[in-house]
Amino acid sequence: MVKLEFEHRQAGHCESGVTRNLLNYHGFRITEPMAFGIGAGLFFSYLPFLKMQHAPTTSFRVWPGQVFDRATKELGVKAAIHTFRNPKDSMDKLNEVLEQGYPVGLQVGTFHLPFFPPEYRMHYNMHNMIVYGHNNGTYFISDTLMENLVEITYEDLVRVRYAKGAFAPQGRMYYPTFVPKDIDIRPAVIKGIRKTANNMVGIPFPLIGAKGIRYLAGRMRKWEKNLGPEKASYYLGQVLRMEEEVGTAGAGFRFIYGAFLEEASTLLNQPWLRELSIEMGDNANKWREFSYLGSRNCKKRGKPEQSYDFLADMLLEIANREEKIFKKLALIK
């Protein structure tokens, strides 16, 4: 039996929330936007050849695991990260680490998570949550999506840790082992901004970053003609689900990132970052308007209420805004 004193706090995004809550536990106060920004979590990619739930994959964030890995590394926090072939080994190790007094972050699949909201119980393997104790085969869980603390049985926990398919977690567990006393987070903030700026405007590949948003806009114009109204609305719905639903805190993480820039401005004493944070906030609201108007096409079958050209034009405007913001951010010193 172990039950660590763990403060449950909800978060907009599972992985940066887990990162924040784990670091908070070790006495290092950091906000969710900071964890997300230092972890360089923001991204955009549109991969039409990679289908997820029968539609092209759109992503507003970096590869799973990167936020924790990057944030801890840049902050000089020592962290342990394990994956296991054998489920029993992974559970033994989890018990051992809990008994040593460390809460542990886990990557899990959501389909068999018994406490998860039913509307989200699809095969999504990139969820993150924290285990803070166990007793007689019951594990105590703090999941940043949930309002309250929850529990899971040993069997169910094995099942979600060994969910299969794309991004299978393979029992991945991670936890900070040593958090230095006086961390100067300023260099980490600057590096995080540079990394994200480079991801968004510095990589010459058409499907990612601001270019990726433009590419999606171009494809969207042809959806109705090429796929018919029903499939077009499903494809659009898939973009919106990735933008608004799977733990993005709204607008595909753009709100979190804006909050991060605002905090960075104060911390680094660079007022121009505050202006960009406001631009990012406006940009996030533009994304939200896009999803609001787009969702009307997903309501009922038949003639779409918004033309796909109109929605694509909105995306172009968003792409221009993001390109402008990140080109400025790339120059941070």
Add this chain to the structure above:
Amino acid sequence: MGNPDNKAPDKVTDDKDLIYTYNRELFYHFDREKGFTQAVHYQNPDNQVIIKQSWDAAEQRLEEVKQLVLIGKASPVAYYMEKILMEVPMLAAYMEISKWRVKRHMKPGVFKKIKPEILARYAEIFEISVDQLRKPDFIK
């Protein structure tokens, strides 16, 4: 403006025409007056519509494959795969067999000849009995 993370999130009043009210989530908001804020509430109704779209589509796919099974064009493996919302690559990963074998098992002719141990594994993944797998309850 201040940092939203350091303030307790506001509880926003709940809307009546919501579809999903199991759990309140944390969302960020921005306006030029208040800056960035956090609030705990249900997904807004527009976003709930797009969640529902995906479940409706899954239901429709299930109905289509059910018809294929009834006219003998697809095996129950295809039906139950849809039912637990999987696609071929994922089912193959759970079965630990190749994708083309899973695809073959979706042909009614091949399905009849599947070895019992493979059938049992399918049944376990689908969380049904082997009898139910052999003969789904919608087949008279």
